Amino acid sequence: MKIPARIAPSILACNLARLSEECHAAIDAGGDFIHFDVMDNAFVPNLTFGAPVLKSLRDDGFSGFVDVHLMTTDVDRLVGDCVAAGANSITIHFEATHHVQRALTKIRASGCEVGLAVNIATPLDAIEFVLDDIDMLLVMTINPGFGGQSLIPAALPKIERAKRLIDNRGLDVRIQVDGGVKVSNIRAIADAGADTFVVGSDFFSAQSYKERCGEFRAELA
Numbered sequence: 001m002k003i004p005a006r007i008a009p010s011i012l013a014c015n016l017a018r019l020s021e022e023c024h025a026a027i028d029a030g031g032d033f034i035h036f037d038v039m040d041n042a043f044v045p046n047l048t049f050g051a052p053v054l055k056s057l058r059d060d061g062f063s064g065f066v067d068v069h070l071m072t073t074d075v076d077r078l079v080g081d082c083v084a085a086g087a088n089s090i091t092i093h094f095e096a097t098h099h100v101q102r103a104l105t106k107i108r109a110s111g112c113e114v115g116l117a118v119n120i121a122t123p124l125d126a127i128e129f130v131l132d133d134i135d136m137l138l139v140m141t142i143n144p145g146f147g148g149q150s151l152i153p154a155a156l157p158k159i160e161r162a163k164r165l166i167d168n169r170g171l172d173v174r175i176q177v178d179g180g181v182k183v184s185n186i187r188a189i190a191d192a193g194a195d196t197f198v199v200g201s202d203f204f205s206a207q208s209y210k211e212r213c214g215e216f217r218a219e220l221a
């Protein structure tokens with residue numbers, strides 16, 4: 001069965017001074033949901049924004065679906081903060097906590113969708129025993145921490161392997177990719193087996209978000 005593709009604009013690349021407007025514009029242009037990169041300058045070498053900013057976005061009236069990509073340590077505490085702030089989905093990193101299954105269970109209990117991210121060097125064997133606990137596997141296609149990087153080619157065979165693993169188990173788990181996704185490579189990434197595409201710089205650098213979203217969709221058709 002072909003899984004419908006989803007486009008998730010990553011607001012790390014938007015004009016953050018106009019965050020609410022940019023989120024509305026990204027969804028109005030055809031984005032399926034907002035990808036919200038939380039970085040703590042510990043798990044990754046960069047600092048962005050967290051639950052208070054998400055709460056402000058909600059208070060400002062943005063009601064679209066938000067997936068928080070948590071690139072932080074102290075996962076258990078921050079999951080609770082993100083839920084309270086209005087997250088719809090939370091994706092944690094396998095590498096960020098010793099107790100992955102506990103953190104995934106906590107997200108599930110909160111009512112949010114459950115995502116698990118793996119860095120490029122993390123073998124898929126590592127997450128085999130928690131595949132039943134997640135809705136989405138995020139196969140990182142860059143080293144996390146910054147937007148605007150190029151996709152690491154080794155990610156493509158890894159996506160293929162993830163797809164086989166999930167299909168062989170008959171699971172309903174989405175495969176998301178994040179980092180260096182562009183109009184020029186999204187088709188190849190989809191062919192490898194991804195169905196959910198985070199797009200940052202290539203989306204927000206466009207003159208028209210709607211046209212750019214159309215270009216992504218045309219590649220995926």
Ligand SMILES: O=C(CO)[C@@H](O)[C@H](O)COP(=O)(O)O
Binds near residue numbers: 144181200
């Ligand atoms: O999580 C991250 C970076 O760590 C991403 O979500 C980036 O924001 C993607 O940006 P582009 O690579 O598409 O510019």
Ligand SMILES: [Fe+2]
Binds near residue numbers: 037069
């Ligand atoms: Fe991200």
